[in-house]
Amino acid sequence: DTGVSQNPRHKITKRGQNVTFRCDPISEHNRLYWYRQTLGQGPEFLTYFQNEAQLEKSRLLSDRFSAERPKGSFSTLEIQRTEQGDSAMYLCASSPGQGAVGELFFGEGSRLTVL
Amino acid sequence: KQEVTQIPAALSVPEGENLVLNCSFTDSAIYNLQWFRQDPGKGLTSLLLIQSSQREQTSGRLNASLDKSSGRSTLYIAASQPGDSATYLCAVSYNFNKFYFGSGTKLNVKP
Numbered sequence: 620d621t622g623v624s625q626n627p628r629h630k631i632t633k634r635g636q637n638v639t640f641r642c643d644p645i646s647e648h649n650r651l652y653w654y655r656q657t658l659g660q661g662p663e664f665l666t667y668f669q670n671e672a673q674l675e676k677s678r679l680l681s682d683r684f685s686a687e688r689p690k691g692s693f694s695t696l697e698i699q700r701t702e703q704g705d706s707a708m709y710l711c712a713s714s715p716g717q718g719a720v721g722e723l724f725f726g727e728g729s730r731l732t733v734l
Numbered sequence: 735k736q737e738v739t740q741i742p743a744a745l746s747v748p749e750g751e752n753l754v755l756n757c758s759f760t761d762s763a764i765y766n767l768q769w770f771r772q773d774p775g776k777g778l779t780s781l782l783l784i785q786s787s788q789r790e791q792t793s794g795r796l797n798a799s800l801d802k803s804s805g806r807s808t809l810y811i812a813a814s815q816p817g818d819s820a821t822y823l824c825a826v827s828y829n830f831n832k833f834y835f836g837s838g839t840k841l842n843v844k845p
Contacts, residue, residue, distance in 0.1 A: 623777075650830060661738070661823055661835030662778070675831045710777060714830070720785055721766055721830050725778040 621645075623726035625711050631732045632701055639697045640729040644713030651694050652723070653686055654710040655679070662710055668694060669716075701733045736761055738826055740836035747814055748844050755809040755839045757824035762802045765830075769798050769809050770823045772838070778823060782809070814843045 624643040632638050644651050649670050654662035665684070667675045670691035680686075683701075688694040698705055708730050712723045737760045747753055757767070766785045770778040782791045782798040784807065790799040797810040807824060821840045825833040 625777075652832070654835075659837065661740075661825075661837045664832040664834070667831050669830070677832075712778075720783060721827060722780060722783045723768060723778075723825070723833060724780060725770075727777040730775070 623711055623713050623724055625709075625726035625729050627729060628727060629730045629732070631734065633734050634703060635700055637697065637699045638701055638731060639695055640709050640711075640731075642694045642696070642711030642713075642726060644693070644711070645724055647715070648713035648724070649691060649716035650714040650721075651688055652712045652714070653694070653696050654712065656708045656710055656728070657706075665696070665709075698731070701731075703733045706731055706733045736826070736828070736834045738824060738834050738836040740822075740824060740839050742839060743837065744840045744842075746842040746844065749814060749816060751814050751843075752810070752812050753814055753841075755811070755822050755841070757807040757809070757836055759805045759807075759826045759834070761828065762805050763828060764802060764826045765828055767798075767800055767807050767824060767826045768833070769796075769807075770825065772821045772823060781822075811841075814841075816843050816845050819843050 651668045653665040656662045668688040683699045686696045708728045710728045712725045768783045769781040784800045795812040821838040823838040825835045827833045
């Protein structure tokens with residue numbers, strides 16, 4: 620068990636470019652979450668997957684944001700046509716499945732800087 | 735709207751002090767509450783999780799309590815050390831779909 624893994628750890632991009640982040644959850648965790656955190660704030664919920672099904676999305680997730688979790692394993696978060704306001708830390712978390720108490724385990728995050 | 739508030743926003747104490755961090759939430763029908771630690775530029779590390787049926791949880795020098803009726807949780811840190819310096823965040827959930835976070839308390843323990 621190597622914990623939640625996120626890549627890349629840091630991405631610098633120019634406004635208007637597309638970026639994709641990947642999250643590998645703890646094996647056998649069937650719940651996966653994406654959060655966004657800006658400086659000095661707590662994480663804000665973006666989206667939640669149970670296995671491969673995306674069960675909830677935040678209104679913060681505009682049409683430029685999309686997340687997938689094919690086959691219920693790793694997940695990707697894509698941001699199209701990035702804007703400077705997208706600069707933030709993108710955090711992925713996973714949690715054990717049915718019957719468990721729902722404890723969250725986070726990765727180290729992917730920091731996005733949009734120039 | 736679910737809101738989670740953490741007070742104080744920042745705290746500076748000398749090494750060895752016992753301290754209490756506070757977390758309040760607007761809707762008391764929580765499923766569970768989790769405390770995290772975050773070091774600068776890093777992800778969140780889980781410290782303690784309290785289920786709605788529990789009143790407190792302990793791990794080493796940390797003790798977290800939960801009072802659902804008043805919408806409050808406290809994290810007690812005994813005999814603080816410089817290595818405890820970090821931001822402490824609480825999060826509440828009402829189902830498995832999402833967790834609501836406070837803005838955190840930034841703790842500085844001075845040697």
